[in-house]
Every structure is written in structure tokens, then in C-alpha cells.
Amino acid sequence: MNAAIYRGPGDIRIEDRPDPHIEESTDVVVRVTHTAICGSDLWFYRGEEDRETGSPVGHEPMGIVDAVGADVRSVEPGDRVFAPFAISCGECEFCRNGLQTACVNGRFWGDLDCGGQGEQIRVPQADGTLVRVPDRYADDEDTLQALLPLTDVMGTGHHAAVSADVSPGDTVVVVGDGAVGLCGVLAARRLGAQRIIAMGHHDDRLDMARDFGATATVSSRGQQAIEEVNTLTHGGANHVLECVGAESALETAAQIVRPGGNIGYVGVPHIESSEFVSQLFAKNASFTGGPAPVRAYAEELMADVLQGTLDPSPIFTKTVDLDGIPEGYAAMDEREAIKVLVTVNT
Amino acid sequence: MNAAIYRGPGDIRIEDRPDPHIEESTDVVVRVTHTAICGSDLWFYRGEEDRETGSPVGHEPMGIVDAVGADVRSVEPGDRVFAPFAISCGECEFCRNGLQTACVNGRFWGDLDCGGQGEQIRVPQADGTLVRVPDRYADDEDTLQALLPLTDVMGTGHHAAVSADVSPGDTVVVVGDGAVGLCGVLAARRLGAQRIIAMGHHDDRLDMARDFGATATVSSRGQQAIEEVNTLTHGGANHVLECVGAESALETAAQIVRPGGNIGYVGVPHIESSEFVSQLFAKNASFTGGPAPVRAYAEELMADVLQGTLDPSPIFTKTVDLDGIPEGYAAMDEREAIKVLVTVNT
Numbered sequence: 001m002n003a004a005i006y007r008g009p010g011d012i013r014i015e016d017r018p019d020p021h022i023e024e025s026t027d028v029v030v031r032v033t034h035t036a037i038c039g040s041d042l043w044f045y046r047g048e049e050d051r052e053t054g055s056p057v058g059h060e061p062m063g064i065v066d067a068v069g070a071d072v073r074s075v076e077p078g079d080r081v082f083a084p085f086a087i088s089c090g091e092c093e094f095c096r097n098g099l100q101t102a103c104v105n106g107r108f109w110g111d112l113d114c115g116g117q118g119e120q121i122r123v124p125q126a127d128g129t130l131v132r133v134p135d136r137y138a139d140d141e142d143t144l145q146a147l148l149p150l151t152d153v154m155g156t157g158h159h160a161a162v163s164a165d166v167s168p169g170d171t172v173v174v175v176g177d178g179a180v181g182l183c184g185v186l187a188a189r190r191l192g193a194q195r196i197i198a199m200g201h202h203d204d205r206l207d208m209a210r211d212f213g214a215t216a217t218v219s220s221r222g223q224q225a226i227e228e229v230n231t232l233t234h235g236g237a238n239h240v241l242e243c244v245g246a247e248s249a250l251e252t253a254a255q256i257v258r259p260g261g262n263i264g265y266v267g268v269p270h271i272e273s274s275e276f277v278s279q280l281f282a283k284n285a286s287f288t289g290g291p292a293p294v295r296a297y298a299e300e301l302m303a304d305v306l307q308g309t310l311d312p313s314p315i316f317t318k319t320v321d322l323d324g325i326p327e328g329y330a331a332m333d334e335r336e337a338i339k340v341l342v343t344v345n346t
Numbered sequence: 347m348n349a350a351i352y353r354g355p356g357d358i359r360i361e362d363r364p365d366p367h368i369e370e371s372t373d374v375v376v377r378v379t380h381t382a383i384c385g386s387d388l389w390f391y392r393g394e395e396d397r398e399t400g401s402p403v404g405h406e407p408m409g410i411v412d413a414v415g416a417d418v419r420s421v422e423p424g425d426r427v428f429a430p431f432a433i434s435c436g437e438c439e440f441c442r443n444g445l446q447t448a449c450v451n452g453r454f455w456g457d458l459d460c461g462g463q464g465e466q467i468r469v470p471q472a473d474g475t476l477v478r479v480p481d482r483y484a485d486d487e488d489t490l491q492a493l494l495p496l497t498d499v500m501g502t503g504h505h506a507a508v509s510a511d512v513s514p515g516d517t518v519v520v521v522g523d524g525a526v527g528l529c530g531v532l533a534a535r536r537l538g539a540q541r542i543i544a545m546g547h548h549d550d551r552l553d554m555a556r557d558f559g560a561t562a563t564v565s566s567r568g569q570q571a572i573e574e575v576n577t578l579t580h581g582g583a584n585h586v587l588e589c590v591g592a593e594s595a596l597e598t599a600a601q602i603v604r605p606g607g608n609i610g611y612v613g614v615p616h617i618e619s620s621e622f623v624s625q626l627f628a629k630n631a632s633f634t635g636g637p638a639p640v641r642a643y644a645e646e647l648m649a650d651v652l653q654g655t656l657d658p659s660p661i662f663t664k665t666v667d668l669d670g671i672p673e674g675y676a677a678m679d680e681r682e683a684i685k686v687l688v689t690v691n692t
Contacts, residue, residue, distance in 0.1 A: 097606060099606040102630065259440055273620060274617045277617060281611070281614065281637070283448065284635065285634075287634065289630065290627045
């Protein structure tokens with residue numbers, strides 16, 4: 001089968017790999033139909049994060065169950081399923097507490113033969129990891145594209161909102177207009193936020209933020225942006241979603257959070273200075289986040305997608321097939337696409 | 347009147363200062379009877395933090411009301427009162443939400459003519475700032491010494507426990523065996539923690555931690571200490587009180603918190619590396635704290651002191667009079683005393 005492989009910064013190739021098969025009785029093999037390219041993969045694509053050359057990439061797979069191990073109870077061949085970016089057993093203390101990204105048996109796709117951007121994947125601990133799409137919706141393409149972001153960015157945006165303690169009536173600021181930030185806007189609206197201020201630097205993305213529920217947008221940079229937000233919020237917001245991970249984004253979050261407020265952060269921190277910690281301290285701001293346990297949120301978010309009240313699919317502004325994956329990475333790197341949908345075997 | 351003045355690192359002097367008087371109608375003048383020396387003042391005493399030479403020091407005053415401004419409603423001359431380390435109006439958004447250290451009209455004692463270590467102080471915004479000791483207890487020396495830590499360290503230890511979300515039955519780790527850490531142990535026990543592990547490097551202080559309710563102590567350093575705590579807690583504690591502020595303490599806290607757990611931090615961060623943030627992120631640990639709003643906690647903690655169920659006074663292991671303040675700083679700097687009580691005008 002073919003799968004996308006990392007060959008160094010800026011170099012993703014489609015290469016032939018052995019077909020996956022059931023190795024353990026809790027495995028499932030899935031024939032991938034949809035997957036995606038993630039902004040978090042730009043860190044290694046740009047050489048800003050180490051990654052082993054030859055490793056498979058991708059971590060947002062959706063597809064049809066092909067084969068199931070003897071101990072798998074939750075899915076059968078032919079089922080439409082998707083998988084979060086983290087593999088989790090579903091049985092340990094952390095999985096049961098809704099923190100599947102701390103699963104004691106957890107793994108990530110990059111450690112396996114196929115990372116989700118390929119024709120087939122082996123899913124370990126399938127009962128804990130996979131989410132089954134109800135049969136009624138299993139072949140509806142629009143629904144599937146709206147569900148696909150639940151593998152990562154929609155669950156991650158929701159995690160930022162949950163970590164920032166967003167409740168009905170709140171004023172919320174979302175730092176970052178990438179796919180996660182846009183999903184953060186959707187999540188904040190879904191949780192009942194009354195005012196949502198989206199911060200970013202791209203007009204088209206901020207337009208989408210407004211479509212998603214932002215009541216105001218701030219596109220300036222640096223201190224100017226901070227002042228604008230602090231004016232709009234009369235001194236800072238009680239709920240800030242930091243959806244980037246860059247040092248400037250963390251500093252911005254610390255400077256726009258209201259004293260006693262909450263920052264939910266979900267971008268992998270790429271920081272050197274600890275300056276923002278002094279700001280957090282001075283303000284008694286709470287700082288909470290990490291890799292989103294998107295598996296924990298899958299059912300509730302899927303329910304909203306299926307009833308038509310949640311649709312993150314507009315974030316897919318470009319679609320490629322398997323052979324187009326290298327082109328898809330380049331488009332995201334150059335910010336030509338917010339997020340790239342990959343259709344496979346279709 | 348005489349007051350303690352900062353004259354440079356390691357140099358605190360008792361100098362003559364103008365007697366304070368009512369300047370605004372919301373002021374009170376207090377004749378100081380008790381005050382204390384704080385571990386947080388060791389940062390400037392050791393030259394590790396800038397402070398203007400000639401500035402008054404101290405921020406934990408207790409005494410008798412001498413004069414009141416025309417608009418003061420809550421105290422009268424002759425009342426026994428104490429004041430938190432932060433002055434607060436009691437009327438703004440943040441004061442009403444229990445975050446008096448973010449008071450929009452707030453000030454700190456060091457900005458005034460007397461910092462709390464002197465014969466008299468002017469207390470601005472007295473209705474918001476001062477706490478009155480009920481008359482029945484106003485002249486009981488043991489009670490007063492048990493109440494004095496509510497001006498800072500007891501409220502700060504409590505804030506660490508509240509920020510770390512300590513609830514009945516919890517397992518708690520307290521990082522630091524200074525006065526705040528010891529008060530953190532008291533606070534965790536008071537909030538119902540079942541297991542309290544105190545970390546520190548001084549046997550006498552860890553003995554006091556046991557007296558205060560710690561069920562275990564860890565006195566080793568570095569990675570060894572982290573491993574011991576992670577063994578005792580089977581993989582980390584859900585509630586960690588960071589009561590130091592040094593980089594090593596923050597790193598320790600990040601390495602002993604359980605995934606999904608809570609760190610409450612109250613030591614002013616003195617850090618350069620942001621390494622611990624990656625640990626927080628990987629674990630989805632919540633990181634919350636800042637300057638403790640001890641005014642918000644004064645009534646509930648005082649109630650416990652007055653009914654005899656809370657007594658932080660053993661942290662005062664040395665007592666000096668006003669002229670002995672320089673000696674008191676030296677004793678704390680050399681770790682000969684946990685915390686120094688200063689008796690004035692008695």
C-alpha cells in the first residue's frame with residue numbers, strides 16, 4: 001500500500017509500505033477513505049522540530065473497517081470509523097477520567113507503520129481508540145467531512161475552550177486563526193459564549209471566524225493588538241483560548257487575560273522565554289491545557305454534527321488525493337490553505 | 347517614629363521617620379504592636395531583586411487603631427486590627443470577586459511612608475484593607491500571634507491549596523518547607539486532604555510539617571526527591587502546592603504533578619528557563635496561582651483560629667523587638683529562623 005513518509009524538512013513522499021495486518025487481538029485494520037494534514041505537522045515540515053526521517057506522517061484517519069482482531073467488541077468489518085490523533089486503551093485511570101492523551105498504554109500514529117496518511121492503517125487498542133459513525137450517516141459525504149475534524153482540530157479547539165472554563169454568557173478571546181483557533185471559536189459559541197473576539201493575521205480566516213460565531217476580530221499585531229483587545233474587553237477577558245503555541249501567542253494570551261481569568265492552551269509550546277509566567281502570576285491567571293483528549297469529546301461533538309448544529313468542515317479549503325499530499329503540505333506551509341482534506345481510495 | 351528601612355542588600359536599618367497622620371478621609375493610623383519578617387523579602391535582602399534604597403520594609407502589620415478618617419466605617423480608635431500585605435479598596439470588581447491583589451485601587455506597603463515594620467502606619471482604604479479582631483480576643487497574646495500569619499503566609503499557603511483545588515480525601519504534595527509551605531500543609535489539612543507529603547531540606551521544618559499534618563516528608567534533592575514522591579503517589583499527585591518560586595521548585599512541581607492534576611503556585615516566580623511549561627503541557631496539568639488575596643481569606647481563617655482549630659504561630663521561631671529587626675533579617679537569611687515575629691511598643 002502507499003503512505004506518506006517524512007524524508008526531511010519540506011520533503012514528504014508517497015512510498016510503498018507493507019500492508020498492515022492484525023498483530024494483536026485488540027487490533028483493527030482500517031481502509032482509509034479520508035484523512036487530513038495538520039498545522040502541528042508544520043513544525044517538523046519546517047525543520048523546527050526533530051522527526052525521524054522515514055517515519056510515516058498523519059494522525060487524523062477516517063475509513064472503513066477491513067479486519068478486526070479476536071477481542072475487538074465495538075466495531076465490525078464494513079463500519080465507518082474515525083480515530084483521534086492519539087491511541088488510547090479506554091480502560092486505564094486516565095482514559096476513564098477523560099484524559100486519553102495520558103493513557104498509560106497510549107501511543108501515537110507516528111510510531112506505527114502508517115501514520116494515517118496512507119491507504120490502510122493498523123489501529124491498536126481499537127475498542128478504546130476508534131469512534132464508530134452511526135450507520136445512517138456512514139456514507140454521507142458532507143457529514144463525513146464535518147466529522148473528520150473531530151479526529152484532532154475540532155476536539156482540540158473544544159479542549160481549549162473547556163480548559164479556559166468557557167460557560168454561557170462569557171466573553172472569550174481566541175488567539176490564532178488557524179484551524180484550531182477557528183474550531184476554538186466554534187467551540188466557544190457552542191458552549192454559550194456571548195462575545196467571541198478572534199485574533200489573527202489573515203483576513204480570509206478572520207472572515208471564517210465571523211462565520212463561525214466571532215463577534216469581533218483583531219488583525220493587528222504585537223502591542224497594538226493587545227491594546228485593542230484590552231479596550232474591547234475593558235481590561236482583559238476572563239477566558240482566553242491560546243491556539244498557536246508560539247511564544248508570541250503565549251505572551252499575548254498572558255497580556256489579554258483578565259486578573260483571575262483562565263487561559264486554555266492547546267498549541268504545543270515552542271518557547272524559550274518564561275517572561276509570560278510573570279504576567280500569569282501577577283494576574284492570578286489560571287493556565288491549563290495540553291494535548292487534547294479528543295477521544296473524550298468525540299461522542300458529544302459527533303452528536304452535534306449529526307444533528308446539524310456543528311460543522312467545522314469549512315476549515316478544509318483544499319482537497320487532495322493521496323498523491324497530492326506533498327502538494328497539500330506545501331499549500332499549508334505557504335498558508336494557501338487553512339487545512340487540507342485528503343481523500344483516499346475514492 | 348522609628349521604622350525599618352532598606353539601605354541595600356543585607357542592610358536594614360531602624361531610622362526616624364515622620365509620624366503618619368490621616369491624609370485622606372478613608373485612612374486609618376494604626377499603632378503597630380506586632381509585625382513580622384517575610385521570606386519574600388529575602389529576594390531583595392540578598393540582592394536578587396531590585397528595591398529602592400531608602401524604602402520602608404515590612405508588610406504584615408497588626409496593632410491598635412489610633413486615628414480614623416471621617417469616612418471610615420468599620421473600625422474605631424482602640425480596635426485591634428491587622429492588615430494583609432496588599433492594600434485593597436473592597437469595592438471594585440476584583441475585591442468583590444475575592445481577588446483583592448488585583449484591586450484597581452490597590453497599593454503595597456512599600457510605596458508608603460512605613461512598610462509595616464515600624465511604630466505606626468497609615469492604612470489607606472482602611473474599610474477595604476483592615477481586619478478587626480473581635481474585642482473578646484483583642485488582648486490575648488497567644489491568639490494574636492496565631493492571627494498574625496493571616497496577614498500573609500497563612501493566607502498564602504491557603505491560596506496555594508485553593509489554587510491547587512484541594513478537597514477532602516485528596517493526596518497533596520507541598521513543595522517547600524518555609525513558612526508558606528508549612529502554612530500550605532496546615533491549609534491542605536484544613537481542607538480535608540488525606541495524604542500530605544511535605545518536601546524540603548531542613549529536618550526541623552519537616553518535623554514541624556508533620557506536626558502541622560503532613561503524613562510523609564521527603565528531604566532528598568533533585569531527581570531522587572522526584573522519584574520518591576512519584577513512588578509514594580504511584581505516579582504523581584493530583585494536587586501540588588508550589589510554595590517557593592525558584593526555578594527548581596517549579597520544575598519539581600511539574601514533574602510530580604499527576605497528568606490532569608493541579609499545581610497551585612504562590613512563590614513569586616524567579617525563573618529563566620521555560621522547560622517546566624513543556625512538562626505541564628504534556629500532562630495537561632493546570633497551573634494556577636499568584637499573589638494571594640489574603641484579605642479574602644481573613645474571616646474564614648480567623649474563625650478557625652478563634653475556635654482553636656488553626657494555629658500557625660509555631661512558624662515564629664524567633665522574636666525580636668523593633669531594634670532587633672536587622673538581626674531578624676539576618677537570622678532568616680541564614681535560615682536560623684523559619685519566620686521572625688516582631689513585637690513593637692510593648
